Amino acid sequence: MSVILEIKNIDKHFGGIHVANHVSISVKKGEMSAIIGPNGAGKTTFFNLITGFIPSDDGTVIYEDQDITSEKPEKIVKLGMVRAFQVSSLFLEETVFDNVYLAALSNFRKNAKIFADRMAFKDAREHAGFILDKIGLSHCKDLKASELSHGDTKILDIAIALTLNPKILLLDEPTAGMAPDERIKMMHLLKELHEYFQLTTIFIEHDMDIVFGIAEIIRVLVQGQLIAEGPPDYIRQHETVIEAYLGKEVL
Ligand SMILES: Nc1ncnc2c1ncn2[C@@H]1O[C@H](COP(=O)(O)OP(=O)(O)O)[C@@H](O)[C@H]1O
Numbered sequence: 322m323s324v325i326l327e328i329k330n331i332d333k334h335f336g337g338i339h340v341a342n343h344v345s346i347s348v349k350k351g352e353m354s355a356i357i358g359p360n361g362a363g364k365t366t367f368f369n370l371i372t373g374f375i376p377s378d379d380g381t382v383i384y385e386d387q388d389i390t391s392e393k394p395e396k397i398v399k400l401g402m403v404r405a406f407q408v409s410s411l412f413l414e415e416t417v418f419d420n421v422y423l424a425a426l427s428n429f430r431k432n433a434k435i436f437a438d439r440m441a442f443k444d445a446r447e448h449a450g451f452i453l454d455k456i457g458l459s460h461c462k463d464l465k466a467s468e469l470s471h472g473d474t475k476i477l478d479i480a481i482a483l484t485l486n487p488k489i490l491l492l493d494e495p496t497a498g499m500a501p502d503e504r505i506k507m508m509h510l511l512k513e514l515h516e517y518f519q520l521t522t523i524f525i526e527h528d529m530d531i532v533f534g535i536a537e538i539i540r541v542l543v544q545g546q547l548i549a550e551g552p553p554d555y556i557r558q559h560e561t562v563i564e565a566y567l568g569k570e571v572l
């Protein structure tokens with residue numbers, strides 16, 4: 322597998338806190354990976370650094386052989402590195418379908434100037450319908466977004482991210498606040514979408530059943546430092562990781 326994302330020596334301080342400590346990561350195309358670590362370890366900040374939301378103090382981000390270190394978030398999204406739960410603000414009084422349709426339409430209009438507007442409307446409707454079907458929300462497409470359960474709202478957020486045609490999908494705690502059955506549903510959905518859309522998926526997650534259930538590679542951040550990375554079996558037995566984060570119960 323070829324490398325799609327190469328992060329070299331990303332460094333960031335917030336005042337006195339070293340929130341990214343020379344982090345280097347190489348992500349292969351098609352990889353399903355998780356980032357784990359204690360609260361305040363710098364996981365969300367890491368996403369912010371690589372997606373252009375906040376500038377790094379040092380280091381480079383290479384995406385598909387292109388240096389995107391200083392690019393703006395909109396440009397990075399356009400290149401195909403897309404974040405769910407950050408790209409969207411849902412229109413709660415609009416229907417589920419219209420939320421996805423409006424996102425698809427705005428994307429079609431931005432990217433395909435050659436299309437006549439009427440064409441964009443039609444394509445966006447079809448694209449929205451297709452994504453809702455793939456994500457399993459077709460049955461509630463006519464509900465208002467505000468009427469969805471917490472779990473389905475998160476799924477709608479992912480649907481909106483998918484309208485942007487991601488190559489890399491970044492998810493920050495996709496199961497946060499969910500009931501156990503919703504978590505399992507989300508885990509299966511992430512795996513299905515990953516395979517169907519041939520994504521490279523990177524998710525931050527606290528639920529170790531999900532992390533060890535679907536991640537091929539797990540990276541552990543503690544106090545801004547990448548202390549370990551590797552497949553689940555390696556991470557599960559890693560002394561420092563057990564001490565710093567996992568505890569004994571995962572053994
Ligand atoms: N914009 C910011 N300005 C200053 N400090 C920040 C900012 N964002 C996060 N932090 C601090 O950086 C550290 C890492 O935060 P964060 O990346 O949110 O951790 P995690 O997602 O792993 O829980 C925390 O100590 C947090 O308070």
Ligand SMILES: [Mg+2]
Pocket residue numbers: 364365366493
């Ligand atoms: Mg966080």
